[in-house]
Amino acid sequence: MVKRALLVRVIAVAVLLAAWWLVALATIWPPAILPGPGQVWHQLLSTSDAANGQAGYAGSTLVERLGVSLRRVGYGCAYGILIGVVLGLAMGLLPVVRAITEPAVTFLRALPPLAYLSLLVIWFGIDEEPKVYLLMVAAFPPVAVATAAAVGGVNRQYVEAAQALGAGRFEVIRAVILPASAPEIITGVRLAVGIAYSSVVAAETVNGADGIGGMVLNAQRYNQTAVVILGLFVIGITGLVIDSVIVAAQRALSPWRGRV
Structure with missing residues (x-):
């Protein structure tokens, strides 16, 4: 079954590449707009x-x-996940904390990264700090929401036992609540990493x-479409x-998830 699914995915990718190659070959659009594979x-x-005389791009x-x-992305996600898990635990365990922080978390979750990038630049300058903080702010709301929901959904009988x-x-949190909440927390982490990684281009504006997002933006300024597409492929594949x-x-x- 796994081999069959892998084969289907390989065929799908091959078909897409072939279609891309045929469209580029037909020159419906000039190569500057749609370069070929x-x-x-x-x-x-x-x-x-690195030995081509220009050290890459x-x-x-x-x-x-x-x-x-x-x-x-690693630093931003690490800080964001840590804050999200701690805040989510507090939100799930303490209704007062949830009532106070949930509107702010929802507000941040609704904001696109570019909306607060300018403010971070004003506060922290143009070095690494605003980039890491942007990715951190993008990452922690999904983790906080997922953790709070998971903690609130833990079977009370387990806690009482x-x-x-x-x-x-603290022993109940460590031995009961966290293990029971782990699948949903990891789902939140998965969403957070995806959001943070998709925001790396915005962070590198x-x-x-010197980053992959910076390469895409620089290539866009000079109409180097092939480099832009390459950067998007690299970001997507990684x-x-x-x-x-x-x-x-x-x-x-x-391992029990989806089997019971």
Whole structure:
């Protein structure tokens, strides 16, 4: 079954690439608007080559740029997930905290990243801080909402049984509430990482030319469509890989999910 699903996905990708190649070959649009797969592949090779006399694209190879962006996403997500889990636990366990913080969390969750990027730049300048904080603010609301919902949905009988056996408040949280809430929390983490990674281009609009999003923005200014498409492919493919890792972690931590 798994092999069949993989084969179907490979065929689907091959069909899409073939359609793209045929449309580019028909020159319905000029190459400056829609480059073919061969041009994008050439850009992949040239931007990945540090020995071509230009060190990849604008002084950095594709791998170096991807590493910079992933570092920013990693820091932003780590801070956002930590804040989201702690705040979500408080919201799920304490109705007063939920009443106070839920409107603010919902407000932030509704805002697109570019809406508060300018404010972060005013507060923290144009170095790494506003980029990391933007990704952090983008990441923590989904985790907080998922954690609060998961904690609020824990079966009270499990909590009462643990308390009857002498478990204290923190022991109940550690041994009962967190394990029972783990699948939903990881789902929130999955959403948060996806939102943060999709926001990396917005984060790198400010002094972020060394990242993969900065490469896309720079190529857009000079109408280098093949480089833009390459950057989008890199962001999308690495996003799929990261999402697959999170899904694998979710299955490992909660193997019973979907089977009961």
